[in-house]
Amino acid sequence: xxxxxxxxxRPTLAVHKFASCDGCQxxxxxxxxxxxxxxxxxxxxxxxxxxRATAKGPYDIALVEGSITTAHDLKRIRAVRRQAxxxxxxxxxxxxxGIQALKSLADTDDYINAVxxxxxxxxxxxxxxxxxxxxxxDYELRGCPIDRGQLLHVLTALLHGRQPRLPNHSQxxxxxxxxxxxxxxxxxxxxxxxxxxxxxxxxxxxxGRGCYGCFGPAETANTAALADHARLPVQDGxxxxxxxxxxxxxxxxxxxxxxxxxxxxxxx
Amino acid sequence: MARDGATTRRLKVENLARVEGExxxxxxxxxxxxxxxxxxxxxxxxxxxxxxxxxxxTDAPDITARICGICPVAYLLGASQAMEAALGxxxxxxxxxxxxxxxCGEWIESHVLHVAMLHAPDFLGYPDAIQMxxxxxxxxxxxxxxxxxxxRILEVIGGRAVHPVNLVVGGVYRSPPRDEVLALRPExxxxxxxxxxxxxxTAGLTVPAVERDYLFVALHHPTDYAITxxxxxxxxxxxxxxxAFHDHFSEDHQKHSNxxxxxxRDGRTYHVGPLARYALNFDQFAPEVQDAARAAGLxxxxxxxxxxIVVRALETLQAVIDxxxxxxxxxxxxxxxxxxIPGPGIGHGCTEAPRGLCHHxxxxxxxxxxxxxxxxxxxxxxxxxxGEDLREVVAAHMDEPDERLQWVCEQAIRNYDxxxxxxxxFLTLDVERx
Numbered sequence: 001x002x003x004x005x006x007x008x009x010r011p012t013l014a015v016h017k018f019a020s021c022d023g024c025q026x027x028x029x030x031x032x033x034x035x036x037x038x039x040x041x042x043x044x045x046x047x048x049x050x051x052r053a054t055a056k057g058p059y060d061i062a063l064v065e066g067s068i069t070t071a072h073d074l075k076r077i078r079a080v081r082r083q084a085x086x087x088x089x090x091x092x093x094x095x096x097x098g099i100q101a102l103k104s105l106a107d108t109d110d111y112i113n114a115v116x117x118x119x120x121x122x123x124x125x126x127x128x129x130x131x132x133x134x135x136x137x138d139y140e141l142r143g144c145p146i147d148r149g150q151l152l153h154v155l156t157a158l159l160h161g162r163q164p165r166l167p168n169h170s171q172x173x174x175x176x177x178x179x180x181x182x183x184x185x186x187x188x189x190x191x192x193x194x195x196x197x198x199x200x201x202x203x204x205x206x207x208g209r210g211c212y213g214c215f216g217p218a219e220t221a222n223t224a225a226l227a228d229h230a231r232l233p234v235q236d237g238x239x240x241x242x243x244x245x246x247x248x249x250x251x252x253x254x255x256x257x258x259x260x261x262x263x264x265x266x267x268x
Numbered sequence: 269m270a271r272d273g274a275t276t277r278r279l280k281v282e283n284l285a286r287v288e289g290e291x292x293x294x295x296x297x298x299x300x301x302x303x304x305x306x307x308x309x310x311x312x313x314x315x316x317x318x319x320x321x322x323x324x325x326t327d328a329p330d331i332t333a334r335i336c337g338i339c340p341v342a343y344l345l346g347a348s349q350a351m352e353a354a355l356g357x358x359x360x361x362x363x364x365x366x367x368x369x370x371x372c373g374e375w376i377e378s379h380v381l382h383v384a385m386l387h388a389p390d391f392l393g394y395p396d397a398i399q400m401x402x403x404x405x406x407x408x409x410x411x412x413x414x415x416x417x418x419x420r421i422l423e424v425i426g427g428r429a430v431h432p433v434n435l436v437v438g439g440v441y442r443s444p445p446r447d448e449v450l451a452l453r454p455e456x457x458x459x460x461x462x463x464x465x466x467x468x469x470t471a472g473l474t475v476p477a478v479e480r481d482y483l484f485v486a487l488h489h490p491t492d493y494a495i496t497x498x499x500x501x502x503x504x505x506x507x508x509x510x511x512a513f514h515d516h517f518s519e520d521h522q523k524h525s526n527x528x529x530x531x532x533r534d535g536r537t538y539h540v541g542p543l544a545r546y547a548l549n550f551d552q553f554a555p556e557v558q559d560a561a562r563a564a565g566l567x568x569x570x571x572x573x574x575x576x577i578v579v580r581a582l583e584t585l586q587a588v589i590d591x592x593x594x595x596x597x598x599x600x601x602x603x604x605x606x607x608x609i610p611g612p613g614i615g616h617g618c619t620e621a622p623r624g625l626c627h628h629x630x631x632x633x634x635x636x637x638x639x640x641x642x643x644x645x646x647x648x649x650x651x652x653x654x655g656e657d658l659r660e661v662v663a664a665h666m667d668e669p670d671e672r673l674q675w676v677c678e679q680a681i682r683n684y685d686x687x688x689x690x691x692x693x694f695l696t697l698d699v700e701r702x
Contacts, residue, residue: 019314023431030415036401036412206442
């Protein structure tokens, strides 16, 4: 064996993109204070948004952004899984299908006709599905986009052989901890905080806006109670939402997430 | 396809790196003659214009922001402006200034990412900025700090760097308090010198020699270097309101591509982005930026696409100068947004995304629900221009080895900072030498 082969090998990192806006992988490049240290700690072996240099797999850690919307990507995600020791999905597209999962609830031909003049050039599945529907996923980072702090936490934990600790309680708890004024109680604003997984850092309520659920459903979320409350008339303490507004509240960036999908459909 | 061992070469790059999204380029060279260049986009379609139908007008900014994680503000603001035009919502000067400030944050973040991390490695012969950092640590470290400042501006005003949450049709949910905005000042003071350094760095890069006769199109504003608003102007004398966009420009759907390709109504290729803005809005640059352009040796109109890296650095300097002044004079908009009564209407919104003009059109029903949406992102408009550049670049470098030819083709595509996710939409380079 050569000296190079016996020296401690840095773990390899790959970043793969499927249907997405690139915002979650950008979050890695947005770790301005940590990026050069990350590049020391891991070998960035495949990350097309950042480098043309690619090393062959298998990779120790694969970050996967985006949802599966084409037959080609369905094959590609299986190849990505085979090449990955640990696979981490990043963001709402990869973990639930993303905003484009709205097409799963509609007629795809109608969608293609609405956007493209020559629909026969377009090849797409009828659905936009999360990565875990197709291959085993080891860890998932929620969010539209993911939180940089959570990304660094997961990478650090994996590099040290620890289990990442990610919250599974609701956003509502975070607001209470942070002392953020409740937008529903104070202003009657519809808010998905009680049913949404924590992780963003109370971004929306802090600016007086209701949570729009970009981290997806929390465990054992009582979506029906929240929806029923939002539909109560304003004089009865509700937000006075109609059926469509209630459906749209749940059918946003995590339309296809279990819980949000069904609750939205209940207000068809 | 190999046909003859002596005269046939084939070069294929499946995935172009350091761009946002997925696309393809195929080049066919037969007996030393360039036969065909096709630049296409394979990004999986996500059907934004279709999934907006039936949603409330208030949903469009946040949903369209997800077209692009690199320039969400272009979508947040373009969609908001279109809705404000459709519903007759007044926007006061304090809000206009706040919007320009948050957009300066996006320009700084996106331009510095592209100039130093994605494009500069092409000029210096590195596969990426991390390798480049080994030999040029100061450049990369300064760029990361500048980029962080851009993100910080987005966070202070927008609440989050990628997909800000505080922007809404009519204004903001919460006007950032003056002390939070003023806290940006010391880092902006540092950034002035850092941006000057970035201009000097890019001016020292060796650029391939190419001259192109572009038809430039950009927003134009009488006093500001147009970012958030203006009229639609071109290098052949067009000057119309943004609502007339579709009278002059169209999108065509080409075979094998998931993006729509822009052209003028009479079928001409046009060019949007830094070179267009520089050509059409030089007079609106701050005097210091004009001097820096001259010191960098740039002509009054830049027709070499490889010099776009210098223009991006100049625009970064302009954005820093603007952001400093806007922070200094910041008055929190009050109220943060006016009362809006939903109703029917058609509205247009248009801003200068870092990559170029981004145009939105929406039609609303009587309840303020979206009946029809049309979004024309910058990379779709530039797709033909990228193809034509490549034709010239391939012709000029045809005799060079495959590896070098591929390098310069990739570099030429990156001149556009193509956001292929934006063009709803990526790159595979496939060079066939027959």
